[in-house]
Structure formats: structure tokens, C-alpha cells
Amino acid sequence: MSTKIFRSSLRLTTLAFAGGLLAAGTAAADSVIRWMHVEQVPSTIGVWSQIAKDFEAKHPGVKVELQFLENQAFKAKLPTLLQSEDAPSMFYTWGGGVLEAQSVTGALRPLDEALDANGGEWRNVTNASAIEGLTFDGKVWAAPSKSGLISFYYNKDLFQKAGVDASKIEKWDDLLAAVKTLKDAGITPIAGGGRDKWPLHFYWSYLAMREAGQEGFAKAKAGDDDGFAGEPFVKAGQHLAELGKLEPFQNGYLGATWNDALAAFGDGRAAMILSFENTPATQATNSTDRKGLPDDKIGRFPFPVVDGAPGVATDSFGGLNGWAVTKNAPPETEEFLRYMGSLEVQKLLAKETQIMPIAKGASEAVSRPLLKEVADALAKETWHQNFLDQDLGPNVGAIVNDISVEIVSGSMDPADAAQQIEDAFSLERK
Amino acid sequence: MSDSLMPANARPSTGVVTAPRRGRRSLAHSKWPVLILFLPPALLVFTVLVILPMGEAAWYSFFNWNGYGSPTQWIGLRNYQLIFRNSAFTQALINNGLIVLVSVCVQIPLALWLATMISSRIKGALLFRLIFFLPYVLADVAAGMIWRFVYDGDFGLVGGIAHFLGAEAPFWLADRDVAMYAILGVVVWKYFGFHMMLFIAGLQAIDKSVLEAADIDGATGFQKFRLVTLPLLGSTVRLSVFFGVVGSLQLFDMIMPLTGGGPSNSTQTMVTFLYNFGVTRMQIGFGSAVGVVLFVICVTLAFSYKRVFMRND
Numbered sequence: 001m002s003t004k005i006f007r008s009s010l011r012l013t014t015l016a017f018a019g020g021l022l023a024a025g026t027a028a029a030d031s032v033i034r035w036m037h038v039e040q041v042p043s044t045i046g047v048w049s050q051i052a053k054d055f056e057a058k059h060p061g062v063k064v065e066l067q068f069l070e071n072q073a074f075k076a077k078l079p080t081l082l083q084s085e086d087a088p089s090m091f092y093t094w095g096g097g098v099l100e101a102q103s104v105t106g107a108l109r110p111l112d113e114a115l116d117a118n119g120g121e122w123r124n125v126t127n128a129s130a131i132e133g134l135t136f137d138g139k140v141w142a143a144p145s146k147s148g149l150i151s152f153y154y155n156k157d158l159f160q161k162a163g164v165d166a167s168k169i170e171k172w173d174d175l176l177a178a179v180k181t182l183k184d185a186g187i188t189p190i191a192g193g194g195r196d197k198w199p200l201h202f203y204w205s206y207l208a209m210r211e212a213g214q215e216g217f218a219k220a221k222a223g224d225d226d227g228f229a230g231e232p233f234v235k236a237g238q239h240l241a242e243l244g245k246l247e248p249f250q251n252g253y254l255g256a257t258w259n260d261a262l263a264a265f266g267d268g269r270a271a272m273i274l275s276f277e278n279t280p281a282t283q284a285t286n287s288t289d290r291k292g293l294p295d296d297k298i299g300r301f302p303f304p305v306v307d308g309a310p311g312v313a314t315d316s317f318g319g320l321n322g323w324a325v326t327k328n329a330p331p332e333t334e335e336f337l338r339y340m341g342s343l344e345v346q347k348l349l350a351k352e353t354q355i356m357p358i359a360k361g362a363s364e365a366v367s368r369p370l371l372k373e374v375a376d377a378l379a380k381e382t383w384h385q386n387f388l389d390q391d392l393g394p395n396v397g398a399i400v401n402d403i404s405v406e407i408v409s410g411s412m413d414p415a416d417a418a419q420q421i422e423d424a425f426s427l428e429r430k
Numbered sequence: 431m432s433d434s435l436m437p438a439n440a441r442p443s444t445g446v447v448t449a450p451r452r453g454r455r456s457l458a459h460s461k462w463p464v465l466i467l468f469l470p471p472a473l474l475v476f477t478v479l480v481i482l483p484m485g486e487a488a489w490y491s492f493f494n495w496n497g498y499g500s501p502t503q504w505i506g507l508r509n510y511q512l513i514f515r516n517s518a519f520t521q522a523l524i525n526n527g528l529i530v531l532v533s534v535c536v537q538i539p540l541a542l543w544l545a546t547m548i549s550s551r552i553k554g555a556l557l558f559r560l561i562f563f564l565p566y567v568l569a570d571v572a573a574g575m576i577w578r579f580v581y582d583g584d585f586g587l588v589g590g591i592a593h594f595l596g597a598e599a600p601f602w603l604a605d606r607d608v609a610m611y612a613i614l615g616v617v618v619w620k621y622f623g624f625h626m627m628l629f630i631a632g633l634q635a636i637d638k639s640v641l642e643a644a645d646i647d648g649a650t651g652f653q654k655f656r657l658v659t660l661p662l663l664g665s666t667v668r669l670s671v672f673f674g675v676v677g678s679l680q681l682f683d684m685i686m687p688l689t690g691g692g693p694s695n696s697t698q699t700m701v702t703f704l705y706n707f708g709v710t711r712m713q714i715g716f717g718s719a720v721g722v723v724l725f726v727i728c729v730t731l732a733f734s735y736k737r738v739f740m741r742n743d
Binding site for chain 2: 075076079080082083098101102104105106107194195197251252253254255256269288393394395398405406409411427
């Protein structure tokens, strides 16, 4: 262990040293916005660099520097980094409990003032639900950057072969019936990534949203009606167990990563996947032949509703990302973020980097039909719930991921699972 | 350790050796400037990089802390209570025990057996030494990734063999009951070469004349091994077991790419438990407590082993 500590401190020192060098190299600029991200797609970084250059051209004396950290390393380093002199000016956030934890340490700068400046110029162009999702304790702690939606994607050919009509899958029982039909036709119904756990937390989360509804969910967070141990959450687990009993996933799904699951779907080895809005692209890159399914062979339908439960099909579950600004960041950081969130830039990002934009009206720039469908669904959403492994904080989130796998693989009782979440979350309520 | 060194140092001054005393005393005197000059840097580095983090971890283990800001919520021994109540930790302990058991009962005998076969100068011995040692040269993470692929039921070697035989491909790493054994297989594969090399070195240090004497006395091959080789190899075996035990307790890098501790925590070791439940969940206080427990177990085992088995080595 000591070598680990030694290595990480060595890395930090190197980082600090490199940071110092960078700062020295750019001393000519009046202020430097250090932009820390986890993006790995080269074309996206290319677009970002261009946006940064455009901004620099319009604001002489300001320099924008992109700094990359790998996802896991980023998460592990951030706590230390935020408390050091080398904190970035702005960094990527998934919102939720982690952002909230960061906000209470005083390491971040709230953005309300900037949002409301010039008669609320910035706030008015941004989707209200996106801002709301990054608000804690009445203050906005990050500038929204993109939104997302989890829905079912299906292989049109395999559905046709089994005789399943995707447009008829509206209720949970319809989905179970479709799974049975597909299995009878000798087709693996769903691709699942049980090793990464979070891909299966989509199921429990969506079922919990459908069973509890927005109001019930808020109540559970507040600890009313037995909190997360309440009836809707037990029922959500029971539905998930029903699905698990049908053995809907590919063989060995408990050892499969998310990329394996995408490959199974992209290769046509499984008929469905409950996945992100960027699935048309990621199933292709992860498939064995790197081509995957063409867009016209993929269909999409929202997560089904549960009969008699308050949740509706337009209640959506998906990511909400943003850029958090640190306390000592140069004042131009907010200006830069306002620029990033403007209609013009959001349209560019939607078109070039295929994100779901957060500026009002920017979704018209989304042209790929499967993405357009998601953009339209997001525009009509009645409730946007962020991923539970972010929203409930890293600890409770990890428990949600764990129990989702345990329930679906039949090794945990849904009521025990709900109680476990409640036990952990009860420690986080104030 | 210090005990075993002390008499060795003390011996000359009390001994009957009649070497000039003055010379030795001046030698002892001349040690001080060297000590004063060279000890502080090492001591400083050791303190800053070992003692201090250890003390910090022990301190954090009494807090409920997510790593942000400074720890404020003192919860006493609650983290320790939670650790011992956690079924995943119990599983990790069992798994660590299993790894120790396998490395002592399977890996080391296997390494010893192979070492006795290829330590002599037979044709191709060098090549086999190289082949057997190769897995050890691989980085743990790389080995884990390779075996993850080997065990894969869709595209891996195991899957391929099963398909060839017309059977349904097994997914060992996805099976709670089998995954740990699959990992144990990789552990043995990865580290037996290291122990084998230790034994080869040990075997080569054995005086050939002793074995020749045994030959003349008419000892059989097995008798030679049991009554001559093994006793003379004793210190190497004890050292090998020591490395095996300590290495087993620290197993982490290989498990992460193989299973990440899953499915259902069935392949968790103490260190993967620390990482999965402490670091990734941002439960730094809890993770520190796990670190302290791990440290205590390691230190106790290491010191008592050295005390009991390696006293004379």
C-alpha cells in the first residue's frame, strides 16, 4: 500500500510540476481558464479546442487550456486536486450527490449571479430542468452542458424474426411477454453488462420511477413513507426479479462489461439493450466488425410503464452533465461557460459531437433520426431523473448498483434490497 | 528482525576473538558521523512517505469522511464495526485465506517439483526455465486481461474449446461459485515461476559433494530429495512461503481486470474490497479503516512468521 501512496504522491508532484510549467508557459496571458475534462473522443476534443480558440479571439488576454484526465483517475484525484493550488478553473461533473458534496466544501463558486446577469440572459436560453438538476441548497453549482436519456434500443430484424412489435411494448408486462417470445424464437432478448453493475441499475431505477412517480420519489428522498424501503421500491425490485427469472440476458452477463453488452447488441447476438442516447454510435464501435448495426436496423422505445403505478412514459431517466467552476477560477470562466451554453455553440455541439443540447431550441440541430427521436422525447419530458449512482451520492449509488445485480440474478430479496438502500441513505439525510 | 541482528553485532565484543580492541572501538566511533550524515534523509523519506500516511489513515479511520474538505464527523470505532459486519469483507478474508492456502499447498510444491527437474543441466532446461518464468515477468494487469480473454465464453480459448467439443461454453468468471477458482488458477500460473527461480537458486547453492556422498551411500532419488535436498533448501522454502503469504494478502492488480471483485463480491480480496468500498464509494474514512485492518494483519503475519519460522535464516 505504501508504494501505492508513494506512486500517487509522485504522480501528484509530477502533475503539480507540469501544472507549474504550463502556468509559466502561459504567463503572457492575463488569465488562464484551465478546463479539466474526461472526454476521449478526438473529434469532440477538436470541436472543443475550436470553441476555445474562438473564445480567445473574442476575448484578448484570456487563454483556455484543456486538461485531460482519464475517468477513474479524474474521480480519484478530484478531492485532493480541488483542495490544492492546482485546482482547475472548471471541471466536468455528473451532478448529483458528488457535486453536492463538493459544493458544501466551499471549493466551488455558485453560478447564480452569472446566470442572472444582464436580465437573466444566460438563464433564459437554458432549459430550466437542466439548471434545476444542478441546483442544491437554492444555488446553481454547475453550468449545464448536455443531457441524456436512457431508453430501449432494439434490433429490428431480430424483432421481426420473433414476431415482436416494438410499438406495442407500452407496459411492463408487454416487455416480459416480448422477452418470452424472443426466447422462444431462440434469440437472446437483452444484452446486459452485469460486471459493471451500473448498466443494470437502469432497470431498477426506471422501475422505481414508474412505481413511485416523481412525488413518491421526492418523498422517499425526504424519508417519508419508509423512504426507500417503502412499497414502491420493494415493488420495483419484485418487477426486476420477475424479469431476472426469465433469464433474459446473454450467457455470462454477470461477467460482461458495458462494452461487452454493446458488442452483443451490435453483433446482433441480443435483441435489445437499455442504453444511452449515443447507442447507435457506441454499438458500432464496440461490435466485432466495428460496423455494428446500421441506423435503419435499430429502433427505440421508451421504458415501459407499470400498470396502475403513477409513473408515466415521459418521466425520463438519464444523464445530466455540467461544468463546475472552482472558487479561485478567473472571472472569465463564467463568460466562457455562458458562451459554451449559447444557442449557437450548443447547436454546433449537437451537430458535431452528437450530444443532447441544453440550450432552448438547440435540439433542432440534431439531425440523425435516432438522436432526433431522443431530442424530441427530452423536449417533452415531464421529469428528468439523473442517474441514481450520481444522484444519491457515490456510496448509496454503489449500493443501488449492487442490489440491481443481486435482484436480477436472483440472489437478493427485493424487500431486503430496498431496506439496504434506505439504511445507507438515512445516514445522508440532513 | 532487530533481535536476530543484535547478537550478531554484539558477538565480536563479547567473543574470544583476540583482534585488537582499539581498532574496533575507533570503528564504532567512526560510525557516528556516517550515521548522522546518512540517516536523516532516509529517515525523513521513510517518515513522510510511510509513517505519516499510515498515521493519517489511522486517524481518518475514526471519521465518516468522503475525502472533501477536512474530516469533521468523528464516529469512533463505527467504521471498524461496519467492516466486520460486512459480508463482502468476510468473503474477502476467506478468499485471502484461500489464496494463501493455494500458494502454499499447490504453487510452492509445484514450483519445487519443477525446480528439481530443471535445475540440473539437462538439455533444454534453460528454455523451460525461461518459459516457466515468463508469466511472472508480465504485469499483473496484463496477465489479468489476458486471462479474462482466455476464460471468455464467447470469443476466448475456453469458449473455443467448448464450442469445438460441441458443449455449451462456460462463463467461469461470471459464475459466483467458480470465479474464485478460476482466479486461483491464474494466481498459480502467474507466480509459480518466481518461486521456481528461488528454488533453482537454492538448489544450485547446495554442495554437490553432499549429494555425491548420498549416492555413494546408496540413497534412492526420493531419499536424496527428502533427506538431503529438502533440509538444505529449508531457508529457501521458508522464504518462498513468506513471499507467497505476503503477496497473497496484497493481491489486487490481477483481480481488477479479471472480475473486479464480482460477481456478487465472490472474488473480493482485502485490497479490492478497500478499493471498491473505500475509494470508489468515496468513503475515505471507511477505506482507511480497511487499510488499517489490512496493515495489522500483514504486520502480524509477517513478524510472527519471521519470528517462528525464519529465526535462524
